[in-house]
Amino acid sequence: MLKEGRSQLGPDSSQDAQTISQMGEFRLIDRVTAGRVQSPGTTLGPGDDAAVLAAPDGRVVASTDVLVEGVHFRFDWSSPHQVGRKAVAVNLSDISAMGAVPTGLLVGLACPPETPAERVDELANGLWEEAQQLGIGIIGGDMVSSPSLTISITALGDLQGRDPVTRSGARPGDVVAVAGRLGWAAAGLAVLGRGFRSPVAVVGAHRVPEPPYEAGPRAATGGATSMVDTSDGLLADLGHIAEASGVGVDINSAQLGVPQRLTEVASALGSDARHWVLTGGEDQALVATFPQGTPLPADFRQIGVVAEGSGVTVDGNTYQGPIGWEHWR
Structure with missing residues (x-):
């Protein structure tokens, strides 16, 4: 729990050059929490042994993600502000994928003692900016010392009386639909990996994903039978639905489409835009299944069908090559 320090020390020019070891834990916590606005559902925020958050539904949806410098982000590719926004986005996307709305965040930050306090300021500003787009705080x-900078976020959400949309509800005959972008973050990663910083649209997609937050609760209300976010790639994450539901999933590449901008970037890099769309992660799009004949909610477009069998295919064929990201593989 972020606990209250002994002084209300805000950032100023005389301290921006300080490291966090010079500032100390409690003054740093004050620095990143003072003056921030909490959501109405927060009855007790930072400053005590634990926070208190209202749970109107009586159930709390919870999800945790960990982002490690050098694995999930690089400060020579992304600003601390962008890293902060991304850290929140990948967590809140999971809440949306359950059909819930976010209510609050718990943040763990581990970093080396020599980390500039200004970097933590910018990181915190990004965290708060993305959170407050959804009216939460x-x-x-907690903050601790560590050899590398690591951000751990636990996101909390409310189902508002709805049942959670899990990965295990897909049934043969359902249609598969997606809301959000696919392949853009992977294209941005490929561009950055080649030493370039443009096109801005694809690089920006890697730095700060744009999850369709409102589409998750909308899908739940609209009858979605299963749902997942594309943190690891479309085929990989649909594989989770197929396994949990005991079904097969087939993607129709004609319905899926490949954006012209990605085709242009792939051509310049000698890469395959279709591969980015099918396997690229970190766009945080939402993929859901709906009963045949059910009107798709706004922002969703059909890209395939659920069938008897197992696994995920593309146009009826097994996809050749890696299907997405998996740690330790």
Whole structure:
């Protein structure tokens, strides 16, 4: 839990050059929490042993993601502000994928003692900016010393009386639909990996994903039978639905489409835009299944069908090559 320090020390020009070891834990916590606005559902925020958050539904949806410098982000590719926004986006996307709305965040930050305090300021500003787009805040967390900068976020959400949309509800005959972008973050990663910083649209997609937050609750209300976000890639994450539901999933590449911008970038890099769309992660799009004949909610477009069998195919064929990201593989 982020606990209250002994002074209300805000950032100023005389301290921006300080490292966090010079500032100390409690003054740093004050620096990143003072003056921030919490959501109405936060009855007790940072400053005590634990926070208190209202749970109107009586159930709390919870999800945790960990982002490690050098694995999930690089400060020579992304600003601390962008890293902060991305850290929140990948977590809140999971809440949306359950059909819930976010209510609060718990943030754990581990970083080396020599980390500039200004970097933590910018990181915190990004965290708060993305959270407050949805009207929520950081209700607590922890800060510790570590050899590398690591951000751990626990996102909390409310189902508003709805049943959670899990990965295990897809049935043969359902249609598969997606809301959000596919392949853009992978294209941005490929561009950055080649030493370029443009096109801005694809590089920006890697730096700060744009999850369709409102589409998750809309899908739940619209009858979605299963749902997942594309953190690891479309085929990989649909594979989770196929396994959990005991079904097969077939993607129709004609319905899926490949954006012209990605085709242009792939041509310049000698890469395959279709591969980015099918396997690229970190766009945080939402993929859901709906009963045949059910009107798709706004922002969703059909890209395939659920069938008897197992696994995920593309145009009826097994996809050749890696299907997405998996740690330790």
